[in-house]
Amino acid sequence: MQYSFSDRISNLHPSAIREILKNSDPNVISLAAGNPAVESFPVAEMKEIADHIFDTASGVAFQYGITEGYPRLRELVMKRQKEKYGIGNENDDIMIISGGTQAMDLSTKVLVNEGDTVLSEDPAFVGALNTFRSYAAHLVGIPMEDDGMDIAALEKALKENKNVKMLYTIPSFHNPLGICTSLEKRKEIYRLCSEYGVMILEDNPYGELRFDGEDIPTLKSMDTEGIVIYTSSFSKVMSAGIRLGFVIAPKPVLDKMAVGKQAVDTHSNLFFQMLIADYMEKYDYDGHIQMIRDLYRHKSGLMLDEIRKGFPASVKYTVPQGGLFLWCTLPEGADMLKFVQFAKSKGVAIVPGIAFNVDESAPSRCFRLNYSTPTDEKLVAGTRILGEALHEFLGE
Helix, strand or coil, X not given: CXXXXXXXXXXXXXXXXXXXXXXXXXXXXXXXXXXXXXXHCCHHHHHHHHHHHHHHCHHHHCCCCCCCCCHHHHHHHHHHHHHHHCCCCCCEEXXXXXXXXXXXXXXXXXXXXXXXXXXXXXXXXXXXXXXXXXXXXXXXXXXXXXXXXXXXXXXXXXXXXXXXEEEEECCCCCCCCCCCCCHHHHHHHHHHHHHXXXXXXXXXXXXXXXXXXXXXXXXXXXXXXXXXXXXXXXXXXXXXXXXXXXXXXXXXXXXXXXXXXXXXXXXXXHHHHHHHHHHHHHCCXXXXXXXXXHHHHHHHHHHHHHHHXXXXXXXXXXXXXXXXXXXXXXXXXXXXXXXXXXXXXXXXXXXXXXXXXXXCCCCCCEEEEECCCCCHHHHHHHXXXXXXXXXXXXXX
16 A cells, blocks of 8 residues: 655654664664663562552552642652742643653644744754654754853844744753853853743753763743743653653643643553652652762763773863763764764664754764663773774874
């Protein structure tokens, strides 16, 4: 049969990262993933809680739940976000979602009509970009600087584009750049979006994972006008496979998002919602997150040590203060795609920078590295091999 696909899916390309993982060679060291470290999963505690749920609450755990999420988990998360990060006020509400990426889909579904403009950091998380593309949004990229978006470019985009409905940003430990947006720029981003009546989708899956420096207030903590949709995830602090996250947004927006979610999956996995709520109440949740921070400080240090020792001076790289990634830039004239293939021939997989471009046809001299997923041994060996490959490829 000849299949005819919708325009919204025909124009989408598979995630380069997912394709790399799907076609992974066991002999190749992957620095391409974005997975949390396996050793960060609280397996023993989760098993104990799971057994308890099976024994005492299976009738609740395996039934339908409400779309907005398990009430106890919603209360615990909202309380923690308010007390720890100043997020949420009397006009906000919370919904538990099936991974942070669902917030991107639901936000676009309820705010953006076909042809409306969505502004996004450029480069940005490919999952978000493909979501915006799937709704036929007019996608406009805002160039990034060392401390966040180019504010002049943001203001220009707000002035020049019609029907700007939303700005997408990952201000803390950006994927793929690994950088943080400065407090000054966060304030300017909020001021401009407030002035132009544009909603902000603040994606913060890595914010808990700061292992160096001081926390920077979130955009949502500044939100007096009700223009920020804030989303985060349990993927990086509990387990990626449970597919749970949360979104905090003004109540009228969240109500529409709940209706949109009912058309997708009715509600998120109730068993794991109960499990996380029990974990937060019975165990040291903040202590667990501190363990992950210490782990990633160690792992990023291993990678950065090898980069400093082994990479050519002409290759620039970011130095993350948290999160999972850093970003490398080849010198002018270097062919990044050829280098990605060359690195793979040497036994190391990396993600090409073009995978994160708002304009998929735009050139890139960059690639993303991940330090959370590999074992320490593979992390050191892979980064060392990459340095040798760079010297050989660049002739330096």
